[in-house]
Structures are given as C-alpha cells and as structure tokens.
Amino acid sequence: MRKLAPYFRFLVILWVVVTVVFVSLRLTPGDPALLLLGPTAGRQDTAERLADIRERYGLNRPIIIQYGIYLSDIVTADLGKSNRSERRVSELVKTAAPVTISLILLSMLLAIPISIYLGLTAAQKRERPYDRSVRTLATLAMATPSFWVGLLLVNFFSIRLGLLPPSGYIKLFVDPIGYFSHMMLPVVTLALYLIGTLTRFVYTETADTLEQDYIRVSRAMGISSKRILFQFVARNSLTPMIIIVGVEVGTLIGGAVIVEEVFGLPGLGRLLLNAVLGRDYPVVQGTVLSITVVVILLNILAEFVYKLLNPRSKI
Amino acid sequence: MTIKLMKLPIIIFSTLGLLTLISAIFPQFLTPYHPDEIDVTALLQKPSWSHPFGCDELGTDVLARIIYGTRLELMVCLGSVALASIFGIPCGLVAGYFGGKIDWILTVIADSILSFPIILFAVLIVASLGASVLTLVGVLAFAFIPRIFRLIRGQTQIISSLGYVRSAEAMGVKTVKILFLHILPNTIGPLMVIVPQLMAIAVLIEAGLSFIGLGIQPPQISWGSLLLVSKNYYVAAPWYPLAVGGVTTLAAAVLVFSGDLAGAAVNPLRRLK
C-alpha cells in the first residue's frame, strides 16, 4: 500500500488539474450554457438547444451535480461536442494530436544528441573560448521567442531562397518528402529552444560530475579523457536528463502551440487557438484537459524510468 | 585581475538595468519621438541616424516604440514575480518548516499547477476572462507561485535543521519570528537566482501570448504587441521585426545570465543553475 503512495499523489494532481478546468468555465462571466452553445446562439432553435445543454450538463441543478456530471464525462472520455462543427471533441483531438506529437518527437530527436554533445564537450573545456561560446549561444537560444525565429527562418528559407514551403502540412504516409519539407522549419524552431535548455542542463551536471573524486582518480590512473567523458561522466550526468526531458514536454507543448500557429500546422495548438478565437468552449476545455493529462502521464513515466535506472534516488 | 573580470558583467548588467528603469519611468529622456506620432513621409523608413531602428508602418520611430513598451513589459515582469512571491514565500516557509500534512497538501497543489504548461493555462484563463494586462499578470503569477514555493520550501527544510533555528526554538522564540527573521533572510540568495529567470520566462510568455493575440493588445505597446504588428513586415521592412525581436531576446538572455551570475555568487562551486 505504501508503495502506491507516490502514484496517489499523481492522482490528486490529476484531480486538481481537472477541477481547475471545470472552475475556469464557471469563472467566465455570463451563462455557461450560452458559452457552451457558442456563436450559433441566436439561431431559430436556440431556446430548445439551450434547454438541451442545460439538461445535458445539469446546469439548472446544484454545482455539485454539475461537477459530478463533468467528472463522469471525463472518466468515460466524453469531452462533449464542438459547438461550431458538431464534431466530437475527442475526435478533433485525435485528428490533431499526431501532428503535435510528431513535431515534438522530431524536435527531441534533433535536440537531444546535439545538446548532449555540446554540453559534455563544453564542460570538459571549461572556461575556454569554446565553452564560453557554447554557453552563451545556449542561453541565447533559450531566450529567443520561438515564433520570431520561426518567422525569420520562413522569411529566409522559404521566401528568399524558396527552398522550403512556408506553411502547411502533408501527412507522412501520403508524401514522405512533402512531410519532411513541411516539418523541417517548425522542428528546427522548436528544437532551438530545447537545445538551449538541455545544453545548459547537461553542462551543469557534467561540470559537477567532473569535479567528483572518482573522476579525478580515473584521470590520475591515465584513462583517456575522451573515455572518461563519454563513458563515466556521461552515464552519471545524463540519467537526470530523463526527468528534465519529462518536465520540458510541458514547455514544448506550449511552444508547439505557437510554432503551429506560425507554420500553419493543423495540430493541437491550432485547434486550441481557433477554438479560443471562435469561443468554442467545449473544444478549449477538452484540448487543454487532454494535453495536460498526457503531460502528467509522461512525467510519471519519466520518474518511473529514472527510478529504474537509478534505484538509489529519493525522488 | 579576477575581481575586475567578476565586476565587468555586474557593471554591464547594472547599466542595462538602469537603462530599463529610465525607459520605463522617463521614456521621454531617451528618445525625442513620441510612440504614437504618425509621419506619412517616413512609412517603413530604413534605419538611419535619426531613426536607428527605422520606422514602422505608420512612420513612427521603432526605437521610440520599443522604449515606450518597456514600461508595460517591466510591469508585467515585476508585477507577476511580486504577486507570486506574496503567495509563494509564506506557503513555502510554512510547508518547509512544519512538514507533515500541510506540506503534503501545499506540495500537491504546487505540483498540479506546475503540470499545466504555462501557455495552455494562459489560453484557458484568457478564454474565460479575456485578454488584458491584468489577466496576463495574474496568469504569470499563478504559474510562478509553485516555482517560488518549491524553492523556499526546500531552503526552509535545510535551514530549519541548522543550529540557529533550533536554538531559537529552544529559546522559545515565536514561530512567526523564526520564519521571517531567521529563515526568510537566509533564502534571499537562492531567491535572487530564480527571480531573474522567472522574469525572463515572463518576457517570453508575454511575447508568445501577445503574438497569438491573447496577451497585450495593440494599441497598448509592449514588446509582444510590437512583435505581433511587425510580423507583417518581415519582407518589406526586415529591420522592424529584427529590432523588436532582438531587443526581446537580449532582455531575456540578460535576465537569464544575471540569474546565472547570482547563482555563481551564491554558490561559487557551481557556475550555472
């Protein structure tokens, strides 16, 4: 039973997140039924449809009952229907998710090896020009607004050079070359931020590990510094990276929202923003909820893997 | 020699900080132009000596707009961090000092807030309350509370076990005094590391949210709203978005660097973090 305590914590976190999303709708000034009905209010059958919505979400009943209905909807994965297209929110999320997921996965694939290499080598050449420039560039990469970089890239590669399409999306299975040429710039844009953060992280961890006595001893024993760096140090300073990557998934999804807007990718971010602008409340709620739940589950996974690799940890 | 090297970045950063402060309070001292002045003869004019960053689509000096945008930018940064501190610091002190159930509850709440990606949370709240400076400050503060909370809580746990806190307990010093006189002043160092980092996040989130139309709305001037307006001129007047984005990046980077610097001062063995 005690063993399950940490997972109980995550359950509580999930519950709080779900509840915040619930409360956010009630905080909105105005009639929640009208909000859920959206811009189609004013049509002939409005009164009837309002009554339907009130009945469906229990809006005429006490807030506790509304909350109960909301929770049971979530448990049964019923996120409601878009008030514009009448499509189910879960269906919309399912269509948009692969775009966002592939965007994030590809930027990780690009960013992780680069930042490991940069972080490790910079830490080894501490306080030399190489180290200083890597760290400065990493910090700049972290501090750049991603949409700005994205637009600069589009301007240069698509408009000036005409090498890559400025926006749009083609499915991988339809046209792999088209897919990659459309994904190239968004992935680079998103990866830039990640390279900045991860390089700084790997650098700090590695610089710490290099100061440890056992590394000094290995060096004194004459083991080549390359071997020390890539075998002993890397193993030690990279395990915590699993946790950081897990945490960064949240930030990356935030970044993806903006990058998708810049490059016109039909992912979750696009879905969410269009829903906000169109006051499509069920879609806003459903999208935020599903993304956050996935982020939390990924964090649990990251902690679990970290514990497997590092059984002494106290996290 | 080492002292000189250590002091150089401090001099640079304090000059930049002073410049920011002047731009925020007395922008008219730094530029002769007015940020709303329309000049039809200077539409999208190239950078020149009189207009170092060129002019925008209405012929207004871009530098003047950036300088006048600093006020709102600084208000968002400082306001959100201050608001977050008001809630985060006492909660962190209480959770770290008392431990037990109250610690568990506060930590779970903090973790829940942390698991919301900031941008998503902002979108959710802006969708409910509408976009305004106040909403932006509120959303950022809400996102920063758990970050300040976790730092103060961890520091408090360490400091609580030290002799000076335990002696104060043994002397019968009131708990409030122990928290605010003995523990809080000794968390200032690490707090000075995290505050500029949070301010950098605030600059970037402000820019991002304004860009997707959920942050500060034109005609209010902030760097984010300028970036939004300038996005239509990447081809016609590239210096315009370059100048605004460059200043934003520079500001965020300087904030991150000064956090690193504070970190090195607090803990000389660790250069980053």
Next chain:
Amino acid sequence: MSEIILDIKKISVIFNKMFFGRSQTIKAIDNVSLQIFNSETFGIVGESGSGKSTLGNAMIGLQTLSSGEIFYKEIALPLSGTKDWMRLRRQLQIIFQDPFTSLNPRRTIGQSLAEPIITHNLCSKNDVTSKVLSLLDQVGLNSNMAERYPNAFSGGQLQRICIARALAVQPQLIICDEITSALDVSTQAQIISLLKDLKLNQDLSLVFISHDLGLVRNIADRILVMYLGRIVEIGSSDIIFSDPKHPYTQALINAAPIPEPSREAARIKTPLFGEIPDPQNPPSGCFFRTRCNQVHDRCLIETPALKQVKKNQFVSCHHTEVH
C-alpha cells in the same frame, strides 16, 4: 544525592521515514529511563547512530516522544505553544555541534545574543546592550565583537558565543550536543575549561554528549553509555572508568588512547570488531550480541534488563549476573 531536576520515564522515539514509497521505522530511543540531578555534569557516550543526540533533544522538549514522559521538577515537558513551554524555555537550553551553523549569518553577534533577553523580557530595553556585553565577557570575548557577523569568527569563538547565548536565560540545564567535535584539539580544551569555570559560578546542570570518552571522563560526574537507542551502562564516572561491566563499555574504554606513553604502550587493545548494525533491522535479544565476544544462547533471545551491580552502577547485560 541532590534534587532531581529532570526525570525521564520510559521514553521511546520512533522515526517513520518514507523512503522510495516504503516506510521504514527506526527506534532512535528504546525505553530509556534516567534522572538528571541538580548541578551535576552528566555525560552521554555512544557511536554515531546510538540515539544520543535524539535523547539530548528529547530532554529539553525539542523532540516529540513516541511514548513515555519527561518531567522537569514535576512539570511534564509540554508541547510547544502551551503556557508551560515558554516557562521551560528559560530553564532548559541546548548548544549544538556545528558552531558555524548555530548563529544566523545575517544577524550580528549582538543581535543573536539579545534575542533570548528580549524574548523573555529579562531586563529593560535600555539594559539589553550592557547585558549582551556582560555575556560576551562571561565567555571570555571582547565587547567590540557584538557588532560583527558570524563569518568574522573562528569555530572556537563561535562556540563561545553559543555558550553565551545559552547562558543568557540563566538556565538550570544545558545540553551540550557534541559541542567540541567540530573544533581542533587545543580549542576543545579551552571550551571544556570554560564550561567547568561556568559551572563553578552558578547553579547549573550540564548534559555533555560526545563520542569522545576522554573528554567525557574529564568533565562528567556520571556517565551513560548508549548503543542503538538503549542504555548499556550508567553510573558514576569513576566506577565506570575503573570497573566497566558491559563488554561494550569495556571495549570503548579499551579503545580510547591513554595520554601517558608508558601506560598507552602497555594498554591491552581489544578493538570492537564489526559495524554498528542497521538500526532498521536490529538484532534479536541483546542489540550488542553481533559484536560481543562473550555471546551465549540467552543473548539471542532475551533482551537484558538494566540491573544494579554496585551502588552507582547499572548495567544491561546477561553476564553481570554471573559476577
């Protein structure tokens, strides 16, 4: 014997630690009873992990007890926040091991010393400064040190300041929790002689916790030997050093070097073998049996009770009955 000031009745302290989702129980103090008398110096000896510091904290009410009670002159040690708590804070004080973390680095020495005086309203506001200076004088420090911050001082000086702070409320009992172990040997001696001087001047009991037998012998009237949270042997200092009964006490005394070359050379060294057992899984029966050179079957099953062997000597060992 003089008056009992602290009466400890069958106390136990159990720590529950959550580690990796599993809970671990550690009995830091296991059913300990003892008394502290007025103006005596009581030594507590044991290896690290023996529960001696926890016992010290418990004695002045800084440690929540799992069971048992502690009375200070008929008043049960109350929980913090109650009325008696503030009253007892003037009577019971503690000095910690590490002088470098025992003073708030952001407050001057004067501010730190003034705190107990102000907290307990020991004198009028105008007299606080002179009181602080007299405290500094009492521990042999200059009055100009009051303006400075802790980072300007050496470990020995800081420990003197900590002693001054504990003395500020004129307590009946001061727990000295390993107060010399962070100092070098010459400073240790100065601190010990300062404590001895202070004791001559006032009506004060000291509990002196240390892993250094030589130091304890030098200062203590009575001695308690602890092992894994239990009392091993307790009695007057002279008797314990001249005629230790418990194999553990014997081993400790044998291991301590004698500061006299000829006797040191002749000393029979019977070092303790093995490591102190994992406190989460202590051995059955007598806790010391895994390292004892006289184990027999009974030690595996039965926990030895504390028995009086002489007028001022109590031992918990099955072998003492044979004597």
